[in-house]
Structure formats: C-alpha cells, structure tokens
Amino acid sequence: MRYTIYLGGVILIPLFLCQYKKSKNRDVEKTTAISSDDLMVSEKIALGRALFFDSRLSINNEVSCASCHIPELAFTDGKKVSIGVAGRTTQRNSPSLLNAALLPTVMFDGHLPTLEQQVIVPIQEHVEMDMNMLELIKKLRKVDRYQKAAKQIFNREFDAWVLTRAISAYERSLVSNNSPFDRYCNQKEQGALTESQKNGWKLFSEKLYCTQCHAAPNFTNFEAINNGMYNDFGNDKGRFRIFNDSTDIGKFKVPSLRNIVLTAPYMHDGSLHSLDDVINHYVAGGSSHINKDIRIVPFSLSENERTDLKNFLSSLTDTSYMIDYK
Ligand code: HEC
Ligand code: HEC
Missing domain, CATH: 1.10.760.10 (Cytochrome c-like domain)
Structure with a gap:
C-alpha cells in the first residue's frame, strides 16, 4: 500500500521501496521444482535429509553431501575448492543449495536439467564420494530405516530412484527468502x-x-x-x-x-x-x-x-x- 502524506499543502509521495523486473526464469514450469508426484512430500524430505547427512554414501564412510554443503554456511563449505574422500581435491568451490528448487539448470556449467540427475554425480565422482552406484544400493538396502521408508513412500525396494528422488525432495525444501x-x-x-x-x-x-x-x-x-x-x-x-x-x-x-x-x-x-x-x-x-x-x-x-x-x-x-x- 502507498500513502500520500499532506504536509502544509505539499504532497509528498514516498518513493517506491524497490522495484525489479520479474525474471523470466521464475515460472515454476521452467524450474526443477516440478515433481511428477507430490504425495508424501514430508516423508520424502525426511528420508532425503537422512541420506544427505549420511557419510555411508562415500566409499570410506567419511564424506556425506553435508561435508561440502554445510547448513551453517548456507550449504557451502567455506573452502576454496571442496575436499572429497581421502583428501582428494575437486576443481571447484561448493555452491549454496538454498533455493535449489528454483534452478532451471544445475551445476556451474548449467547443463544438468534436474536435481535428480545431479545427485548421482558426486556419489560416483572419484574425487568426491567415489562410490559405485550398484555397490551403494546394496550397502544402503541393509539399512532397515531406508528399506522401510522406500517401501512405505515409493512402494519399492531401496534403489537409485528412491535415493535421487528423496535427496532432491530434501534439496527443494531448502528455502531462504526472508532476508x-x-x-x-x-x-x-x-x-x-x-x-x-x-x-x-x-x-x-x-x-x-x-x-x-x-x-x-x-x-x-x-x-x-x-x-x-x-x-x-x-x-x-x-x-x-x-x-x-x-x-x-x-x-x-x-x-x-x-x-x-x-x-x-x-x-x-x-x-x-x-x-x-x-x-x-x-x-x-x-x-x-x-x-x-x-x-x-x-x-x-x-x-x-x-x-x-x-x-x-x-x-x-x-x-x-x-x-x-x-
Ligand atoms: C554479465 C553478467 C554479470 C554481471 C553484470 C555481474 N556479475 Fe557477478 N557474477 C557473474 C558470474 C558469471 C559469476 C560467477 C563466475 C565464476 O563462478 O567464475 C558472478 C559471481 C559473482 C559473485 C560471487 C558469487 C559466488 O557465490 O561465488 C559476486 C559476489 C558477484 N558476482 C557480484 C556482482 C556485483 C556486485 C556486480 C555488479 C558490480 C556483478 N556481480 C555483476 C556474472 C555477472
Ligand atoms: C567433495 C565435496 C562435495 C560433495 C561430497 C558433494 N558436493 Fe555438491 N557440489 C560440490 C561442488 C564443488 C559443486 C560445484 C560443481 C560444479 O558445478 O561443477 C557442487 C554442486 C552441487 C549442486 C549444484 C548446485 C547449483 O547451483 O547448480 C548440487 C545440487 C549439489 N552439489 C548437491 C549435492 C548432493 C545432493 C550431494 C550428495 C549426494 C553432494 N552435492 C555432494 C561439492 C560437493
């Protein structure tokens, strides 16, 4: 609402507080926010969150997604370039994951169309988590909580589909828009x-x-x-x-x-x-x-x-x- 203030006959119209053009990329259809099924979202987020902080996703059980995307640092890691398993260095600086739901493309190269596809990259990357996806699924199926959640939410065994959907649901829940x-x-x-x-x-x-x-x-x-x-x-x-x-x-x-x-x-x-x-x-x-x-x-x-x-x-x-x- 804008007020007009009358002061001794002079009309003062306070300036518009701030104005900006709406970015064309903001339409939800064009972002990775679309999800084919939005059922049981909070359960998916909870499962995704557990996986995000689980260092069993890496070959030596030392590195989780959160090792390089730390909540306190807006999901970055404060390092020049990120460090993965066995002290191996990546080439790049860890980006924030807040508002990731709005990204039309993912990664610095702007080439991946969905968050789901991105999840697989650090898991298999030699310098990040260095894990073979088939081995990882075998490993995580042994975790009771994950198997149960997969059945309950997705009605299937714990697999790469469940892993990528759950982590992406969690990432989409990371919102920061009240600065x-x-x-x-x-x-x-x-x-x-x-x-x-x-x-x-x-x-x-x-x-x-x-x-x-x-x-x-x-x-x-x-x-x-x-x-x-x-x-x-x-x-x-x-x-x-x-x-x-x-x-x-x-x-x-x-x-x-x-x-x-x-x-x-x-x-x-x-x-x-x-x-x-x-x-x-x-x-x-x-x-x-x-x-x-x-x-x-x-x-x-x-x-x-x-x-x-x-x-x-x-x-x-x-x-x-x-x-x-x-
Ligand atoms: C022509 C496009 C363009 C303009 C104009 C621009 N930037 Fe950038 N900005 C970029 C790109 C691209 C990057 C990332 C480059 C990279 O990662 O090497 C970036 C990165 C940054 C970063 C670092 C972000 C991070 O998380 O690492 C800051 C801060 C920044 N810009 C501030 C500004 C400011 C302040 C201005 C105005 C003086 C400005 N930019 C103008 C394109 C632009
Ligand atoms: C070893 C550190 C490290 C680990 C582990 C890691 N990341 Fe990243 N992450 C990075 C770096 C560095 C980038 C930038 C890579 C690029 O753009 O080429 C990145 C990029 C991303 C992006 C793209 C963000 C954007 O703005 O485009 C997402 C999403 C992401 N990571 C999620 C995850 C998830 C989910 C996991 C766990 C499965 C994970 N990361 C594990 C370091 C890491």
Missing part, C-alpha cells in the same frame, strides 16, 4: 534496511549493472556467462567442457547472491577471498577474454559507495532455515 531485503521489498518494511543498505541497493540495481545478471529476487538470471575472471581459463574452461563449443570458454552459471556473506570464498574456483576482492574484480572490468560479457566494464566507486554496496549485499542474508538445524 531484510525481502522484508523491505515485499512487506514494505522501511526499517528493514539501513540508509547505507538502501543506497547500496540503488547502486547495485541502477548505477552499476549488477542486476543485469544478478537480477532480483533470486539475484541470478540462471545463465552461464563469462564475467571476465581470466585471460586464460587454464584447465577449467567452464561450460566449454560439456559441449566443446569455443564460445562457451569461461562461462559459468551466475550464482545467486543470497546469503553471500556466508558463502566465501567466491567464484567457481574460490579464487576471490572476500567481497572486497569481488568488487575490485568488477571495478577493474575483468580480463580481456574474447568471450567476456560486454556488460563487464570498468567503473569507479568511492569508499562510501563501496561500503554501501557491501552493506546491501549483507542484507541478502536469511538464516531462518537454520531453525531446523539446532
């Missing part, structure tokens, strides 16, 4: 943001070009883009490794900036330690790679503006999901 920014925008709570955060939002959305790719309300356009990280992407060329198309070199899926203060270090390879490093990257306009998006151009920023921008980014934190992890 101070959301309260300011959606509930029109003026006091939810400080003046500095409001200035930061104005910078982010109007003066700089950040919303072109990190569009509200999800703070991503979900596209794979080259944001000028390197002149030479070395042995991780991003989406190029999937389709071998040279125009894909250096393209990585734009990450959501929700809970960004919890998810350092940043970028696909965790090479930027802090938000200051990230801001320095954009101020400088990135590399001169041929695929660099034309919207990445140098700009200048005063010290006050930098503070406002960082304060705005911190207004995207919502840890109310943590209530389930006390």
Whole structure:
C-alpha cells in the first residue's frame, strides 16, 4: 500500500521501496521444482535429509553431501575448492543449495536439467564420494530405516530412484527468502534496511549493472556467462567442457547472491577471498577474454559507495532455515 502524506499543502509521495523486473526464469514450469508426484512430500524430505547427512554414501564412510554443503554456511563449505574422500581435491568451490528448487539448470556449467540427475554425480565422482552406484544400493538396502521408508513412500525396494528422488525432495525444501531485503521489498518494511543498505541497493540495481545478471529476487538470471575472471581459463574452461563449443570458454552459471556473506570464498574456483576482492574484480572490468560479457566494464566507486554496496549485499542474508538445524 502507498500513502500520500499532506504536509502544509505539499504532497509528498514516498518513493517506491524497490522495484525489479520479474525474471523470466521464475515460472515454476521452467524450474526443477516440478515433481511428477507430490504425495508424501514430508516423508520424502525426511528420508532425503537422512541420506544427505549420511557419510555411508562415500566409499570410506567419511564424506556425506553435508561435508561440502554445510547448513551453517548456507550449504557451502567455506573452502576454496571442496575436499572429497581421502583428501582428494575437486576443481571447484561448493555452491549454496538454498533455493535449489528454483534452478532451471544445475551445476556451474548449467547443463544438468534436474536435481535428480545431479545427485548421482558426486556419489560416483572419484574425487568426491567415489562410490559405485550398484555397490551403494546394496550397502544402503541393509539399512532397515531406508528399506522401510522406500517401501512405505515409493512402494519399492531401496534403489537409485528412491535415493535421487528423496535427496532432491530434501534439496527443494531448502528455502531462504526472508532476508531484510525481502522484508523491505515485499512487506514494505522501511526499517528493514539501513540508509547505507538502501543506497547500496540503488547502486547495485541502477548505477552499476549488477542486476543485469544478478537480477532480483533470486539475484541470478540462471545463465552461464563469462564475467571476465581470466585471460586464460587454464584447465577449467567452464561450460566449454560439456559441449566443446569455443564460445562457451569461461562461462559459468551466475550464482545467486543470497546469503553471500556466508558463502566465501567466491567464484567457481574460490579464487576471490572476500567481497572486497569481488568488487575490485568488477571495478577493474575483468580480463580481456574474447568471450567476456560486454556488460563487464570498468567503473569507479568511492569508499562510501563501496561500503554501501557491501552493506546491501549483507542484507541478502536469511538464516531462518537454520531453525531446523539446532
Ligand atoms: C567433495 C565435496 C562435495 C560433495 C561430497 C558433494 N558436493 Fe555438491 N557440489 C560440490 C561442488 C564443488 C559443486 C560445484 C560443481 C560444479 O558445478 O561443477 C557442487 C554442486 C552441487 C549442486 C549444484 C548446485 C547449483 O547451483 O547448480 C548440487 C545440487 C549439489 N552439489 C548437491 C549435492 C548432493 C545432493 C550431494 C550428495 C549426494 C553432494 N552435492 C555432494 C561439492 C560437493
Ligand atoms: C554479465 C553478467 C554479470 C554481471 C553484470 C555481474 N556479475 Fe557477478 N557474477 C557473474 C558470474 C558469471 C559469476 C560467477 C563466475 C565464476 O563462478 O567464475 C558472478 C559471481 C559473482 C559473485 C560471487 C558469487 C559466488 O557465490 O561465488 C559476486 C559476489 C558477484 N558476482 C557480484 C556482482 C556485483 C556486485 C556486480 C555488479 C558490480 C556483478 N556481480 C555483476 C556474472 C555477472
């Protein structure tokens, strides 16, 4: 609701609190949120949650999904790149799983169409959980609780179908959309943001070009883009490794900036330690790679503006999901 305030004959119309274009990718049909059967959702989530935290999913019983997707860190792991079984290092930085239900494609390469398909990847990946799927199913069928739940919820033996459906149901339940920014925008709570955060939002959305790719309300356009990280992407060329198309070199899926203060270090390879490093990257306009998006151009920023921008980014934190992890 908007109020018109009369003050000594002068009409003041308070500014719209915040306005953003609805991202085209938000329609539910286009996201992985669709599920063919939504029966017994809470039971599926409970089973998926148990599996997500179960290190028996890895070959040496040491690594679970939650080893690299830690609830307190918005389901990231705080490391530059993730560490799997026997201390093996992956090539990439662990992304947040909050609001995963909204992802039209999964992974930094933006190539997997569903969360269900993704589950199989870390389980079988040599440097992550290094488990053979057939062996894993044999192992987990021996767990009474899992067998019983599979029969009760899916009316079948515990198998890869049950495993992937249950974990994906759990991932879809991970929601974070009640940050101070959301309260300011959606509930029109003026006091939810400080003046500095409001200035930061104005910078982010109007003066700089950040919303072109990190569009509200999800703070991503979900596209794979080259944001000028390197002149030479070395042995991780991003989406190029999937389709071998040279125009894909250096393209990585734009990450959501929700809970960004919890998810350092940043970028696909965790090479930027802090938000200051990230801001320095954009101020400088990135590399001169041929695929660099034309919207990445140098700009200048005063010290006050930098503070406002960082304060705005911190207004995207919502840890109310943590209530389930006390
Ligand atoms: C060894 C650490 C590690 C383990 C174990 C692990 N992940 Fe990940 N996860 C990562 C990394 C690193 C990425 C980024 C990979 C990429 O995009 O190429 C990732 C990406 C993802 C994504 C894609 C998110 C997005 O924004 O596109 C999902 C979903 C996910 N993991 C879920 C899981 C599930 C479910 C499990 C357990 C079955 C799991 N992960 C186990 C490290 C790990
Ligand atoms: C042309 C698209 C584009 C624009 C414009 C853009 N970004 Fe990004 N941003 C990306 C991509 C792509 C990545 C991921 C790159 C990677 O993983 O190597 C990213 C990553 C980030 C990250 C790290 C996220 C994480 O979880 O690792 C932050 C923070 C960020 N951008 C902030 C900003 C800010 C602030 C602006 C405005 C000054 C901005 N971005 C403008 C495309 C863009």
